[in-house]
Amino acid sequence: IIKSIANDILYCQKEKINEKCTSRQSYLSNKRYFLYDVNPPEGFNLRRDVYIRVATFLKQLIKDDKIFQWNVVLPPWGNLYHWQSVDLGSQQQIPWQTFFDMESLKKYLPVIELFEFIKEIPSENEETIIDVLYFLKNDEEMFRIGNFEDKNIFSDCLNTTIPYKKNSYKQYTGSFWGYTNVTAREVKCITFHGTTINLKKNLQPLLYRSIMFDHMEIPLHYNYGSVDYWNARRSMRYNTELHQISNDFRLKYLNSNDMDDRTIKLKDWRLDKKKRNAIGGPYLSIHLRRQDFLIGHAASSPTIEYAAFQIKAFLKLLDLKIVYIATDTNNQEYIDLKEKLKDYSVFRYIPTQFVKNKFKDGGIAIIDQIICSHARYFVGTHESTFSFRIQEDREILGFPTNTTFNVLCGNEIKCSIGNKWEIIWG
Numbered sequence: 001i002i003k004s005i006a007n008d009i010l011y012c013q014k015e016k017i018n019e020k021c022t023s024r025q026s027y028l029s030n031k032r033y034f035l036y037d038v039n040p041p042e043g044f045n046l047r048r049d050v051y052i053r054v055a056t057f058l059k060q061l062i063k064d065d066k067i068f069q070w071n072v073v074l075p076p077w078g079n080l081y082h083w084q085s086v087d088l089g090s091q092q093q094i095p096w097q098t099f100f101d102m103e104s105l106k107k108y109l110p111v112i113e114l115f116e117f118i119k120e121i122p123s124e125n126e127e128t129i130i131d132v133l134y135f136l137k138n139d140e141e142m143f144r145i146g147n148f149e150d151k152n153i154f155s156d157c158l159n160t161t162i163p164y165k166k167n168s169y170k171q172y173t174g175s176f177w178g179y180t181n182v183t184a185r186e187v188k189c190i191t192f193h194g195t196t197i198n199l200k201k202n203l204q205p206l207l208y209r210s211i212m213f214d215h216m217e218i219p220l221h222y223n224y225g226s227v228d229y230w231n232a233r234r235s236m237r238y239n240t241e242l243h244q245i246s247n248d249f250r251l252k253y254l255n256s257n258d259m260d261d262r263t264i265k266l267k268d269w270r271l272d273k274k275k276r277n278a279i280g281g282p283y284l285s286i287h288l289r290r291q292d293f294l295i296g297h298a299a300s301s302p303t304i305e306y307a308a309f310q311i312k313a314f315l316k317l318l319d320l321k322i323v324y325i326a327t328d329t330n331n332q333e334y335i336d337l338k339e340k341l342k343d344y345s346v347f348r349y350i351p352t353q354f355v356k357n358k359f360k361d362g363g364i365a366i367i368d369q370i371i372c373s374h375a376r377y378f379v380g381t382h383e384s385t386f387s388f389r390i391q392e393d394r395e396i397l398g399f400p401t402n403t404t405f406n407v408l409c410g411n412e413i414k415c416s417i418g419n420k421w422e423i424i425w426g
């Protein structure tokens with residue numbers, strides 16, 4: 001393998017600098033890039049979980065690998081099914097900095113935006129070429145039989161419909177987040193089952209400098225719920241402006257601020273400590289997931305009438321007068337719900353056009369999540385990853401668990417609360 005590096009024009013060795021190599025100074029470095037993408041239909045909040053799988057894996061790799069400097073290239077956000085605001089035009093190629101605090105992410109792991117990667121990597125024929133792309137797929141047979149075991153084997157790409165094909169320069173073009181100037185030199189198909197750690201053997205940093213995995217939702221967490229999982233999660237702080245907008249709303253309408261609510265976080269997440277004494281603002285928060293959940297999760301989706309009934313019961317129990325509603329429902333259903341709660345103050349966040357243009361549907365959803373996470377008591381939607389992220393944020397803020405892991409029941413009498421994923425502090 002060592003020999004192949006010397007021969008490969010990809011990696012100009014220091015002593016072998018020639019015309020081709022000098023124009024590619026950066027190839028001298030030991031920097032390696034990990035890129036990934038996720039199955040197009042997956043939503044924003046599952047994608048956030050996929051990032052944590054990637055981040056904890058790379059964190060471990062960096063600990064073990066003394067030679068190469070690994071960087072994760074963050075896949076831009078775009079074209080998500082739920083981002084349907086037509087007045088915002090196409091919501092594509094949105095960098096992570098729109099939603100997240102880059103400095104916080106970097107305190108856990110070296111991450112860069114895709115646009116930075118494109119700038120950093122010299123292009124050939126105006127293309128930024130990724131050295132190898134692994135297209136992961138499930139073993140359908142294993143799912144059919146239900147006999148699961150780790151698997152990581154090359155399979156024929158011809159038998160898979162892959163969304164990549166060769167262009168006239170012999171590189172593979174594909175969706176690549178809408179960047180037509182990003183291509184891959186090689187595409188390999190892999191039937192995979194197991195945790196992220198099992199991808200280590202595919203990295204081959206002596207052969208490849210930039211390595212991409214498509215369908216990164218297939219590999220599982222190797223350390224779900226561990227201290228390291230929670231460190232990665234804590235590093236996913238939101239863009240500070242989104243916090244500011246949420247704080248203004250809390251102060252103005254919900255009588256809520258971090259000092260009184262005991263929800264102060266330190267500037268550096270690494271310094272935050274274990275606590276369970278958060279009180280939250282004097283309001284109940286609800287995540288009422290509708291749209292596709294009415295079909296996909298019909299049994300756990302209440303009617304508006306029954307949702308209102310449950311909300312009233314919580315408000316009485318908690319002796320609260322204010323309820324904040326985060327929902328993806330249409331206006332009419334929200335008005336119906338509000339009508340049924342007319343003895344209480346009911347709020348939802350309605351963005352200005354400026355905020356919408358700047359932060360898009362993704363940012364508005366995060367504002368909803370932030371406001372829900374600061375409430376005295378939260379009731380979410382069963383099996384919604386949108387609700388899961390709120391629960392995690394409340395764990396980080398230090399709420400007692402009984403105020404967090406609650407869900408609205410569907411119309412059936414039996415209703416399970418769901419799992420409690422409690423935070424582990426390092």
Ligand SMILES: Nc1nc2c(ncn2[C@@H]2O[C@H](COP(=O)(O)OP(=O)(O)O)[C@@H](O)[C@H]2O)c(=O)[nH]1
Pocket residue numbers: 042043044045046082083287288289326327328361362364365366368383384385386387
């Ligand atoms: N603003 C806002 N958007 C929501 C809400 N609930 C769902 N959505 C949107 O619908 C998407 C739901 O997809 P996803 O993130 O996969 O969560 P899940 O499907 O509930 O597990 C979110 O990413 C949001 O774009 C809500 O309460 N408020």
Ligand SMILES: [Mg+2]
Pocket residue numbers: 042043044046385
């Ligand atoms: Mg979803």
